[in-house]
Amino acid sequence: MDRRDFLHRAGMCFGGVATFGFPTVRFASVPEPGRLVFVLLRGGFDGLAALVPAGDDGYASLRGAMAFAPDALHPLEAGFGLAPGLAPLRAFWERGELVALHAMAIPFRTRSHFDGQAVLETGMDRPEGSADGWLNRLLQVMEGERSGIAVAAGMPRSMIGAHPVSTWSPAELGAVDDAYLDRLHLLYRSDPRLFNRFEAAVQQQARTAEMEMDEGMGRGPGTDVSALFRAAARLIRPATGPNVAAMELSGWDTHANQGLEGGPLDRLLGRLAQGLVAFRDEMEAAWADTTVVVMTEFGRTARPNGTRGTDHGTAGAGFVLGPRVARSAVVADWPGLADHALFEGRDLRPTLDTRAVLKGVVTGAFDLTAAQADRVFPGSAGVRGRTDLMG
Amino acid sequence: MTALRALNRFGLGAGPGDARALDDPRGWLESQLDSSAPLRPTPGGDVDVGALVREQRALARSDDDARRSDLRRRILEFTVTESRDALTARTTSARPFVERLVAFWSNHLCVSAAAKLPTRLLAGSYEREAIRPHVLGRFDEMVRASVRHPAMLTYLDNAQSVGPDSPAARTVARRRRGEDAPPVGLNENHARELLELHTLGVDGGYDQDDVRALARVLTGWTVTGLGGAGARFAPGDGVGFRFVPLLHDPGDKTVLGRRYGEGGEGEGDAVIRDLCRHPSTATFVATKLVRHFVDDDPPPDAVTRVARRFRDTEGDLRETARALVHLDAAWSDAHRKFRTPQDWLVAMLRGLGAREAPPSVLGVLRDLRHPLWAPPSPRGFGDTMAEWADPDGLLNRAELARTVARTPAGRRVGSGPGLPALADLAEGSGDDPLRAVLADSSIPSDERVALAFAGPSFQWR
Known part of the structure; x- marks a missing residue:
């Protein structure tokens, strides 16, 4: 018996799948068009070393020995260039599928990773604003059939909330048969706090069983980023797949020895860029209505610190990728790198609110109204969504 | 029920027959606090961590694949030995409350083996030397041992x-005058996390100037024996702490409004003592303890009680632990905690009467997203249901329980009188x-063992 049979049987046993209250089960309905993948770079990635403002007169002297030589970069526009490791993103740029954002920050000033991530992931204007994540709120606001999945990240803050969400990781800790899951399902019925989650797990497993997941896809100590991105694509590309996905990469807290071309940070950027290319390729035709957002909790200090790294800063860079963006562009109301222009004398000054970008993206990716986007980001009515980013 | 609460909520899970044998659960917990935490010998024996690090640095530029893979093998062997030893201690300890405290404080002041090789190799000794000796001692001494490790x-x-x-x-600047070389100077990483994560908490009342000042205070606190740039200023073969005055930023520093006169190494000790006595620290630490032992949403009056005990005893962690046992909330039906993957796995091993942690335990914990000593960030692993009870996590537990039930230990329990007792x-x-399921002989006995550990009731403590 395969997983699908198990589901049917479970449904028969317990009075029909519909009574479980799971909108994630979709056998015959038309899904909401559009897919959104939110990739969180945990640790605060150095935007100035990724989307490099080589055209700013202050750049070379500010970064000193940590400044890229101009010819090491891949120029985009307006004096900005991609770091060497991000070269694979040129393919998106040339197809009109890359919006590169700079001088962007969350709406709350903090140099704490954890407060910063809380603000970014909850979509609020302060760390304690809400227990729920904005991706979950997005699922609540969307209409029609929709579902969410967190890929290899457990349940990130961004996905927590009332809308049921599944999770997937490459780990497989042993073979289980349907009789066992069936009995376990019975046991979980006695636990109202866990039943829905177990139910979602079994349903996700049923869907995954129908896909071709390569042996060991994405498995390992977290270095094979491309494999993880390919696995994510397999999970979300089916027509009935999730519309909203969360992923995360860590290792961006580069306090020491960031390096230049081929250095530790550049290699991380390379893995990210190659992963995004692998994701696009694996999405096949479904790439056409997919949008990927890459963000981080804060940028890093404009100047290097004393150990050839950077400390926690304020504004930084991010990316929006996919055919639904209006056109390739560098979007930055550039504050400059002169001493007097720096925020508190040390960080890139924020001129763009992450919520403005995210509101623009969700309205474009899912045809939401501005009022609906406001509900995804409560308290943000005064922050206009950048609808110009999406076509 | 009270016995199970002591065994599960404060301990690491009940072993076969434990609950029945325990007639004074509170007394059993308090008696575990009587003497200091049992120290553990180094399981890796005579492995020289500094030599491994220096060897890896030397090989980084070589193309000798055979030597590189040999080094990788030795590193893996060493880390597996260290980790298994720590998990065996949790699996077999007769003072599981104390082992829970070791794990709690180790996570509160965490290092991450996922970061750099020296940290990975030293994570076991960190818990053994900086955490374990102090879990029933003084908080400021634990923090000081942590900062110096x-x-x-x-x-x-x-x-x-x-x-x-x-x-x-100054010397470097003079030599490099006119060169486009990176400046030598502060790194504020440790100072910030010491304030935000280890003592005051993020809203504890410090600002960016305090971070800078504390970073200056801690300059000169460095290590010997790991090669690299540090070796120039801190010569010496063994891996250890060294205060190097040449690296220390001179002059007065002001942290949290208090001025510390130039005092070399002593400055750091003084600031750490004051941070640990700060009222914000008591509240921050008490909140985390109550969240860990009682409820994801810590009841405010329980936090107040524990914080007061912590403050009144100037950070006596034995008395603070005792205050947790005395909380009514800790024994109440109204509160429950979802087991973290590590706690769940150890509880399963204890439930099976295991004598040691199996060799596969490291990989298993990684697959459960709770690798030993390898949290994704300096905040340590999360401690709430929202972070751990995701669907895939429950499925992973179901898979692992099924696998474990097929092992000899699982079959032994499944075929004997221990089965209904699960x-x-x-x-x-x-x-x-x-x-009823455990009594149902139509279900294979090893599957029944798996159901006991994968089922919902075993996920809680």
Whole structure:
């Protein structure tokens, strides 16, 4: 018996799948068009070393020995260039599928990773604003059939909330048969706090069983980023797949020895860029209505610190990728790198609110109204969504 | 029920027959606090961590694949030995409350083996030397031991931080005049996390100037024996802490409004003592303890009680632990905690009467997203249901329980009188059908063992 049979049987046993209250089960309905993948770079990635403002007169002297030589970069526009490791993103740029954002920050000033991530992931204007994540709120606001999945990240803050969400990781800790899951399902019925989650797990497993997941896809100590991105694509590309996905990469807290071309940070950027290319390729035709957002909790200090790294800063860079963006562009109301222009004398000054970008993206990716986007980001009515980013 | 609460909520899970044998649960917990935490010998024996690090640095530029893979093998062997030893201690300890405290404080002041090689190699000794001796001692001494431990000094980069006006920085600046070389100076990583994560908490009342000042205070606190740039200023073969005056930023520093006169190494000790006595620290630490032992949403009056005990005893962690046992909330039906993957796995091993942690335990914990000593960030692993009870996580537990039930230990329990007793390892809800399932002989006995550990009641403590 395969997983699908198990589901049917479970449904028969317990009075029909519909009574479980799971909108994630979709056998015959038309899904909401559009897919959104939110990739969180945990640790605060150095935007100035990724989307490099080589055209700013202050750049070379500010970064000193940590400044890229101009010819090491891949120029985009307006004096900005991609770091060497991000070269694979040129393919998106040339197809009109890359919006590169700079001088962007969350709406709350903090140099704490954890407060910063809380603000970014909850979509609020302060760390304690809400227990729920904005991706979950997005699922609540969307209409029609929709579902969410967190890929290899457990349940990130961004996905927590009332809308049921599944999770997937490459780990497989042993073979289980349907009789066992069936009995376990019975046991979980006695636990109202866990039943829905177990139910979602079994349903996700049923869907995954129908896909071709390569042996060991994405498995390992977290270095094979491309494999993880390919696995994510397999999970979300089916027509009935999730519309909203969360992923995360860590290792961006580069306090020491960031390096230049081929250095530790550049290699991380390379893995990210190659992963995004692998994701696009694996999405096949479904790439056409997919949008990927890459963000981080804060940028890093404009100047290097004393150990050839950077400390926690304020504004930084991010990316929006996919055919639904209006056109390739560098979007930055550039504050400059002169001493007097720096925020508190040390960080890139924020001129763009992450919520403005995210509101623009969700309205474009899912045809939401501005009022609906406001509900995804409560308290943000005064922050206009950048609808110009999406076509 | 009270016995199970002591065994599960404060301990690491009930072993076969434990609940029945325990007639004074509170007394059993308090008696575990009587003497200091049992120290553990180094399981890795005579492995020289510094030599491994230096060897890896030397090989990084070589193309000798055979030597590289040999080194990788030795590193893996060493880390597996260290980790298994720590998990065996949790699995077999007769003072599981104390082992829970070791794990709690180790996570509160965490290093991450996922970061750099020196930290990975030193994570076991960090818990053994900086955490374990102090879990029933004084908080400020634990923090001081943490800040001085080579694992922490490398993890949060303080070993590399140099005072901008230190003699060393001045010398470098003179030599490099006119060159486009990176400045030698501060790294504020450790200072920030010491304030935000280890003592005051993020809203504890410090600002960016305090972070800078504390980073200056800690300049000169570095390590010996790990090669690299540090070796120049801190010669010596063994891996250890060293205060190097040449790296220390001279002059007065003001942290949280208090001025510390130039005092070399003593400055750091003084600031750490004051941070640990700060009222914000008591509240922050008490909140985390109550969240860990009682509820994801810590009841405010419980936090107040524990914080007061912590403050009144100037951070006596034995008395603080006792205050947790005395909380009514800790024994109440109204509160429950979802087991973290590590706690769940150890509880399963204890439930099976295991004598040691199996060799596969490291990989298993990684697959459960709770690798030993390898949290994704300096905050440590999360401690709430929202972070751990995701669907895939439950499925992973179901898979692993099924695998474990097929091992000799699982089959032994499954084929003997221990099988029905598995229902006594956890508190089931009123209509939990586990007992009936365990008695159902139409289900293969090893599958019944798996159901006991994968079922919902065993996920809680």
